[in-house]
Amino acid sequence: MFSYLPQTETDIREMLKVIGVNSIEDLFKDIPVEILKKTPLDIPEGISEYEVLKRLKGLSEKNRQGLSFMGCGSYDHLIPSVVNHVLQLPNFYTAYTPYQAEISQGILQSIFEFQTLVCELTGMEVSNASLYDGHTAASEAITMALNTRKKADRILVSGTIHPNTRAVIETFFSDNPVKIEEIETKDCVTSLDALRETIDESVAAVLVQTPNIYGWTEDLTGFADLVHENKALLIISSNPMSLGILKSQADWGADIAIGGTQPFGLSTYFGGPSVGYISTGTKLTRKMPGRIVGQTKDVDGKRAFVLTLQAREQHIKRQRATSNICSNQALAAMASGVYLSTVGWNGLKTAASQSFQKAHYLYKRLTEELGLKPLADQDFFNEFTLIIPEADRVLTDMESQGVFAGVGLGQFFPDQKNAVTIAVTEKRSREEIDAYVDLMKGVLK
Amino acid sequence: MNIPGDLKYTEGHEWVRVEGNVAYVGISDHAQHELGDIVYVELPEIDTEIDAKEEATNIESVKAAAPVYSPVSGKIVEVNEDLEDSSELINSDAYGSYIFAVEMSDKSELDSLMDADAYKEFLEKE
Amino acid sequence: MSKKLIFEMSSVGRTGYRFPDLDVPDLPLKDQVNSSLLRESIPVLPEVSEVDIIRHYNGLSKRNFGLDSGFYPLGSCxxxxxxxxxxxxxxxxxxxxxxxxxxxDSVQGFLELIFETTKSLSEITGMKWGTLQPFAGAHGEFTGMKLFKAYFKKRDELHRTKVLVPTSAHGTNPASATIAGFHIEEIQADERGLVSVESLKNQLTDDVAGIMLTNPSTLGLFEKDIIEIAGLVHEAGGLLYYDGANMNAIMGKVRPGDMGFDVIHLNLHKTFSTPHGGGGPGAGPVLVSERLVDFLPVPDVKKDGENYFLDYNKADSIGRVSGFYGNMAVLVKAYAYIITMGSDGLKKASEYAVLNANYLKEKLKGTFHLYYDTTCMHEFVLSAKKMKEELGISALDIAKGLLDYGVHPPTIYFPSIVPEAMMIEPTETESKETLDYFVKTMLEIYQKAKDNPEELHEAPRNTPVRRVDEVMAVKQPILKWHAE
Structure with a gap:
């Protein structure tokens, strides 16, 4: 009846006999009879594999796919076929956390490689095995800063970070005496002057994001010096794809680099799984949350990998741990590792610069030919924000013709109802971009 | 178990050696034995003001982590930098390896600490 | 043989992927963006062909043990x-x-899936409604603890800051509660291995916010006094949190909601069969009783006629706990599992999980010390304390010995209240033949412990690497590859 349950009637009889009870019910005798469930659960009875497939296929078809120009934290990049083939290797995806190093060298080594790749891209010295997503990584980075600057009680967050990151931080620290304050923005980027006005030694960390929620790149010249003069830590969140052509967090002088690696080998999948990355300098290694893999030797002197620095973690420190995280996004992190290893530095530069060129091509056509205005006059990587009159209607009309034309920022900022953030990746062909412009032309009037 | 007679002890297994107004703090031989191979000692920041019984720092073995509390109030004036690279010194010589030193703001706090005999008795009961 | 890192296979000029040629104007970057923004440093990424990639990872996967390779009786997992x-x-x-x-309008399939999954999980746990946002069990615990906070804030009872946690609880419980702003007081187990109701009574002071329990506990024992415990905690004004790590023991048999719990997190990667992925991604949905529904994270998914929509309009919500809606790929698989098994299959799964555990327990307890000798639920805990004292063979040695037999070891040294613990959870999907093979292997290891303990100290021998130097890994951390 149930293909995942191998027990036959004979097995059950023999097993009950060994146990010395008459029925399976007897094994549940410790459950007080008042609360024993006497009626079946109110969900349908089981169905066959084929019926499951039909049901799920039906559900998937109720979602509409289209030509995507959407970004704001989730991007439609090319994914080499080999990535998903690696993820389907059963000894990876059906494995547990690699506690038994001797039989987990595959996962451990892949994480060690992931940590190396993150360090290379961000320019930082150490990385962990990954976190849930780029948004929760921000909360963890702030916690690191608070544990480093124990007497400081303010966190300054730029007004241009992703609103969902901000929301996750607000939830995370809502019962904590720490004060989360916003740094004012100017022309849709973080204002260094405003930061100078408010920062002092009561600040534990400053969090900025580049490219920011509008897609604009932040020129962070002078930020690290100002932050460090005040003994605070600088946390920079970046779409890691942008690091293919833009300065890394280390280049800007960051103390902690964070973000989400979804653009590397992971589909958008309605927002998850992504992978949070976090990397920092050697000094803060022990303040880093989550799993870390290290290299060592086995008794025969062979190179081996193992979960290390575990004394920081919850299973040892319990309530004294600085983070409750006890897992990572291992398989999704592997996807990003495979992606980066497959495309290499040249491929990454190609993906990043093509995304850049195509976004600039679309920007040019929309602003010059259609007369649309940008929300601010700023540099950008692969997404930008335009003011589109009647944005809601325009997006709906575009969608009805099969194009997801961008993310309406009105959902995050009520006073920016007509701001639309448009992202372009290397996956969009010129033909598709031109079709976008033509459609937009028709929809706009 | 090695319990030198010239030191004071806490229930958290720290020892204190007093030199003038400064209290040198380490962990007892019993504590290092319980922890096993010590692999890391986090050194507190010099000039930090600290209260008695406040967590000053952490030491780690492979499978355990233990807080080290300051037995007295005051200001941290010295840390044992040798431990940064050679944390195993605590295993080999627990009483010769202080972790940090506190310039005491209230010497009377020393009175509430155990002497060697009391600590020995405490260990037997524990 | 040690295996090369992907970086060590690199050869300048190779690539594993061809991108389409650029079909828009290729303008100099510095003409389009301030050149101070451009990267100058060159990261060292591998340069390998697609063949290299697949052989490298295939090689790595052979150095890894997965559930598809063999029996994996890892307790609590x-x-x-x-x-x-x-x-x-x-x-x-x-x-x-x-x-x-x-x-x-364009994601109705996903919203329906979220709605239906939340509904099914609510029914299975006896709760009112929930959220699928949390990415993992620990994340679910944190969410649950934030719900506690929100509840007490609303009632103006923020003086309730104490959360009670048994000494046998998963380490994430106290860590999650602390991060959410509570302080922890441990509850001791009595001689039965269960929560001591008498000492609990003394701990239910005015400042108690609630209790976090795993039931069955990490010892594999059902907390028989749960109705009384729930009554006492509620009477004291506190709430009850259910760690769903052990939900696989009770589906369709008894529901946390009916036991009196207010919040539960589930581990979909445990009970609902989604793959662990070598450590993630998982999913840790949170379900709550009526009194906590208003505080659930935003957005909620609701149904209006035939349409599903995202509801952000919740004044008392704790807010967002993740960037979007959770690990959707995991939720899709869990939903497929729920409808595959249905009400009848889920109940059978729990029944057979308990049957398999009790069978193994009976077969092993004559040889290995069963710490709490009573009927167990889906798992049980053996102790190697005697073997260690008499034969010098520890739980770790037994675990390492099992590796040479192609069996994944049980969870060892947890829960810590059992010395030299070995926590065994066979699950319902293993056949009697597999269980018998495991028993035979364990008995052989016991014999070896008596006849030739040295061999066990040196185990494993047939694994890709042998015992590793963990001290060296911590003392001189090497956390990334360096170019020679």
Whole structure:
């Protein structure tokens, strides 16, 4: 009846006999009879594999796919076929956390490689095995800063970070005496002057994001010096794809680099799984949350990998741990590792610069030919924000013709109802971009 | 178990050696034995003001982590930098390896600490 | 043989992927953006061909043990079989290609899936409603603790800051509660291995916010006094949190909601068969009783006639706990599992999980010391204390010995209240033949411990690497590859 349950009637009889009870019910005798469930659960009875497939296929078809120009934290990049083939290797995806190093060298080594790749891209010295997503990584980075600057009680967050990151931080620290304050923005980027006005030694960390929620790149010249003069830590969140052509967090002088690696080998999948990355300098290694893999030797002197620095973690420190995280996004992190290893530095530069060129091509056509205005006059990587009159209607009309034309920022900022953030990746062909412009032309009037 | 007679002890297994107004703090031989191979000692920041019984720092073995509390109030004036690279010194010589030193703001706090005999008795009961 | 790192296979000029040629004007970057923004440093990424990639990872996967390789009785982790159909439906393009910020109208399939999964999980746990946002069990615990906070804030009872946690609890419990702003007081187990109701009474002071329990506990024992415990905690004004790590023991038999719990997190990667992925991604949905529904994270998914929509309009909500809606790929697989098994199958799964555990327990307890000798639920805990004292063979040695037999070891040294603990959870998807092979192997190891203990100290011998130097890994951390 149930293909995942191998027990036959004979097995059950023999097993009950060994146990010395008459029925399976007897094994549940410790459950007080008042609360024993006497009626079946109110969900349908089981169905066959084929019926499951039909049901799920039906559900998937109720979602509409289209030509995507959407970004704001989730991007439609090319994914080499080999990535998903690696993820389907059963000894990876059906494995547990690699506690038994001797039989987990595959996962451990892949994480060690992931940590190396993150360090290379961000320019930082150490990385962990990954976190849930780029948004929760921000909360963890702030916690690191608070544990480093124990007497400081303010966190300054730029007004241009992703609103969902901000929301996750607000939830995370809502019962904590720490004060989360916003740094004012100017022309849709973080204002260094405003930061100078408010920062002092009561600040534990400053969090900025580049490219920011509008897609604009932040020129962070002078930020690290100002932050460090005040003994605070600088946390920079970046779409890691942008690091293919833009300065890394280390280049800007960051103390902690964070973000989400979804653009590397992971589909958008309605927002998850992504992978949070976090990397920092050697000094803060022990303040880093989550799993870390290290290299060592086995008794025969062979190179081996193992979960290390575990004394920081919850299973040892319990309530004294600085983070409750006890897992990572291992398989999704592997996807990003495979992606980066497959495309290499040249491929990454190609993906990043093509995304850049195509976004600039679309920007040019929309602003010059259609007369649309940008929300601010700023540099950008692969997404930008335009003011589109009647944005809601325009997006709906575009969608009805099969194009997801961008993310309406009105959902995050009520006073920016007509701001639309448009992202372009290397996956969009010129033909598709031109079709976008033509459609937009028709929809706009 | 090695319990030198010239030191004071806490229930958290720290020892204190007093030199003038400064209290040198380490962990007892019993504590290092319980922890096993010590692999890391986090050194507190010099000039930090600290209260008695406040967590000053952490030491780690492979499978355990233990807080080290300051037995007295005051200001941290010295840390044992040798431990940064050679944390195993605590295993080999627990009483010769202080972790940090506190310039005491209230010497009377020393009175509430155990002497060697009391600590020995405490260990037997524990 | 040690295996090369992908970086060590690199050869300048190779690539594993060809991008389409650029078909828009290739203008100099510095003409389009301030050149101070451009990267100058060159990261060292591998340069390998596609063949190298697949051989490298295939080679790595052979150095890894997965559930598809053999028995995995890892206590508390519910390593049940991961059905293949779930992988198939998980990769349907109508799921993978959807952007999280698409219009509601274009994501009706996902919203229905979220709604239906939440509804089913609420029924299975006896709760009112929930959220699928949390990415993992620990994340679910944190969410649950924030719900506690929100509840007490609303009632103006923020003086309730104490959360009671048994000494046998998962380490994440106290860590999650602390991060959410509570302080922890431990509850001792009595001689039965259960929560001591008498000492609990003394701990239920005015400042108690609640209790976090795993039931059955990490010892595999059902807290028989749960009705009384729930009554006492509620009477004292506190709430009850259920750690769902052990839900696999009780589906369709008894529900946390009926036991009196207010919040539960589930580990879909345990009870609901989604693959562990070598440590993630998982999913840790949170379900709550009536009194906590208003505080659930935003957005909630609601149904209006035939349409599903995202509801952000919740004044008392704790807010967002993740960037979007959770690990959707995991939720799709869990939903497929729920409808595959149905009400009858889920109940059978729990019954057989308990049957398998009791069978193993009976077969092993004559040789190995069963710490609490009573009927167990889905798992049980053996102690190697005597073997260690008499034969010098520890739980770790037994675990390492098992590796040479192609069996994944049980969870060892947890829960810490059992000395030299070995926590065994066979799950329902293992056949009697597999269980018998495990028993035979364990008995052989016991014999070896008596006849030739040295061999066990030196185990494993047939694994890709042998015992590793963990001290060296911590003392001189090497956390990334360095170019020679």
């Amino acid at each position: 519910t390593m049940k079989y991961n059905p293949k159909i779930n992988e198939d439906v998980g990769s349907l393009p109508g799921f993978t290609n959807i952007h999280p910020l698409q219009s509601e």
